[in-house]
Amino acid sequence: EPEVTQTPSHQVTQMGQEVILRCVPISNHLYFYWYRQILGQKVEFLVSFYNNEISEKSEIFDDQFSVERPDGSNFTLKIRSTKLEDSAMYFCASSEALSRATEAFFGQGTRLTVV
Amino acid sequence: EDKVVQSPLSLVVHEGDTVTLNCSYEVTNFRSLLWYKQEKKAPTFLFMLTSSGIEKKSGRLSSILDKKELFSILNITATQTGDSAVYLCAGYSGGGADGLTFGKGTHLIIQP
Numbered sequence A: 001e002p003e004v005t006q007t008p009s010h011q012v013t014q015m016g017q018e019v020i021l022r023c024v025p026i027s028n029h030l031y032f033y034w035y036r037q038i039l040g041q042k043v044e045f046l047v048s049f050y051n052n053e054i055s056e057k058s059e060i061f062d063d064q065f066s067v068e069r070p071d072g073s074n075f076t077l078k079i080r081s082t083k084l085e086d087s088a089m090y091f092c093a094s095s096e097a098l099s100r101a102t103e104a105f106f107g108q109g110t111r112l113t114v115v
Numbered sequence B: 001e002d003k004v005v006q007s008p009l010s011l012v013v014h015e016g017d018t019v020t021l022n023c024s025y026e027v028t029n030f031r032s033l034l035w036y037k038q039e040k041k042a043p044t045f046l047f048m049l050t051s052s053g054i055e056k057k058s059g060r061l062s063s064i065l066d067k068k069e070l071f072s073i074l075n076i077t078a079t080q081t082g083d084s085a086v087y088l089c090a091g092y093s094g095g096g097a098d099g100l101t102f103g104k105g106t107h108l109i110i111q112p
Helices: A098-103
Strands: A005-007 A010-013 A019-024 A031-037 A043-050 A053-057 A065-068 A075-079 A088-095 A110-114 B003-007 B010-014 B019-026 B032-038 B043-049 B056-058 B061-066 B071-076 B085-092 B100-102 B106-111
Touching: A005 A088, A010 A019, A019 A031, A019 A088, A019 A110, A043 A065, A043 A075, A043 B100, A075 A088, B003 B085, B003 B100, B010 B019, B019 B032, B019 B085, B019 B106, B032 B071, B043 B056, B043 B061, B043 B071, B043 B085, B071 B085
Parallel strands: A010 A110, B010 B106
Antiparallel strands: A005 A019, A019 A075, A031 A043, A031 A088, A043 A053, A065 A075, A088 A110, B003 B019, B019 B071, B032 B043, B032 B085, B056 B061, B061 B071, B085 B100, B085 B106
């Protein structure tokens, strides 16, 4: 069964460092998303990406964040100058088409711990 | 601001019991209500409800939407330990997955 793959599964980083979270969406999917879930909080939308550009982003997704599709398979989330409050589980998701976004497939997540 | 509230936040029951999880929503331009099961890490899709009063079933799980009361329930009958998970409810207002507003989830624990 096709799946969204995220690496690493867990990353610990020092405050102020930059991190890159990687995702391999399902191969025929065209829409990609990043979500964040702070421990004990709800899942929050960060950004959606289509046709090599950001289509929507939330207030959380400020200049500290960026996304990129550096090649045909990877989809990355870069967090510059990490802060303690960036510690969270980050989920990548992908969907075939906008109309099927409600059935997006989620990856297993990357747990980011900023110390 | 769109809001989705789930209750209870946590629930512990014995295997074989029936549980009902609640979700109320206030979502602008509401289109549908989604339920996900989150085990360990990734949420997996369970149901999408668009019409009021029509029950959707999948095995021991069922769900129904009340668009007048802005409410949905997820029922699980004859619970098994494998049902232990966080169950997420999300309101969908259209567009991409950025149109999803998630609740905090109900943490369900099934004891043998």
